[in-house]
Amino acid sequence: MKFNLTNILLLYMMMMGILLTVSSNNWMMMWSGLEISLMSFIPLMSGGVIGSESSMKYFIVQSISSAMLIMSIMFMISMNGMYYFLMTVSLSMKMGVAPFHNWILSMISSLTFFMLFILLTLMKIAPLVMLSYLNSYYDLLIFFSLMFGSIFSLNQNSTRKLLGYSSIYNMGYMLSSINMNYIWMMYLFIYSTILLVLVLMMSKLKINYLNQFMINEHSMSMKMNLWVTMLSMGGMPPLMGFFPKFIIFQMMIIKKMFLLLLMMILTSLIVMFFYIRMVILSFINYSMVMKHNMKSFTKISFWSFMMNTNFFPILILLKSLN
Known part of the structure; x- marks a missing residue:
């Protein structure tokens, strides 16, 4: 990846989105940080026919998981106990945890090693922090x-x-x-x-x-x-x-x-x-x-x-x- 001014700006915005999620005490602000990091990461991984296809797959999966996250926040406000399940599934999809892992394997071959490192490490910090706030056990996902x-x-x-x-x-x-x-x-x-x-x-x-x-x-x-x-x-x-x-x-x-x-x-x-x-x-x-x-x-x-x-x-x- 070439470090021009555009890519440096996108990397900076991606880090700001992750820091916003980690440092927030409000679920909507955490969701906003996730969306900022998502929209900054997609242009970094796009490039060529294969890269554009992978970025589209990444965008579709992350959009579905973000919609589920918003729905779980709405259920949380309305005191519906179903929000635990929805939030766990949506954050697991964002991280690519099994059994929601097929999308990450289908797009990983077209990434450079640098983008692969970001996808497997930095992009998982914010969802892990949000899962730690739920204070629940995830034995089935671990298995x-x-x-x-x-x-x-x-x-x-x-x-x-x-x-x-x-x-x-x-x-x-x-x-x-x-x-x-x-x-x-x-x-x-x-x-x-x-x-x-x-x-x-x-x-x-x-x-x-x-x-x-x-x-x-x-x-x-x-x-x-x-x-x-x-x-x-x-x-x-x-x-x-x-x-x-x-x-x-x-x-x-x-x-x-x-x-x-x-x-x-x-x-x-x-x-x-x-x-x-x-x-x-x-x-x-x-x-x-x-x-x-x-x-x-x-x-x-x-x-x-x-x-x-x-x-x-x-x-x-x-x-x-x-």
Whole structure:
């Protein structure tokens, strides 16, 4: 994406819409912030025939969910108990949580990696904040997100769709921790940080499909860093991505939600499988890079490697010192 004045203005308006939703204490102002961020995001993603089609899909889905949100606010004013269901469904559609996730997978292939990162992280902050205000439990949505995000990713070949299914899976963790003292904010921050490193690397290496991991001429240090980032995204201990999952597991044990905890552990093994499958292609014998050719790290690969490998052990050490 080219950073001209128009795109910078649209990004600024999108951030203002998100901040308006987060900082408001009125449901109508929150809805206004959602609409501002929506109308600022659509011109950013449009471009070409495929981009225009994706922006139209995004606009239709978001318009339907916004209409349902307005209806739920009207039911809330009229003291109708149905507003909980309508508001949950509308906000789930806005975030692309399973089973309302098909629209995000149909439009994700035409987005650039930068717009993909915004769609999977920043555009979910405002709906998550609104869901946290409802102070309810979303066990069915969590179950669907864990199942769809893990199992349906096994037969995918596009890296963008794999990141989309991974986002759906991680939304299950965020929804499970949405009533646990804002742990979901910490989870979303760490997930966004790891996803940003992964998106920067894939954009630099121009990796769009899984077979491009195998037929490449990248350095071994870049492959090692990509491997560590993938494992961190899947939640492999003791990497950085395991830290928020570890806290959520502890909270689940304290609240005695053992069935949901068992579902999270089992599906995390499936997610770890397809992340390992993505990077193992870089290390097989058909790779065009000599395996002993360990060159110096670039700045991005060095700092992301150090962040992923040392974040969790340092936190455990600080906790033991206290």
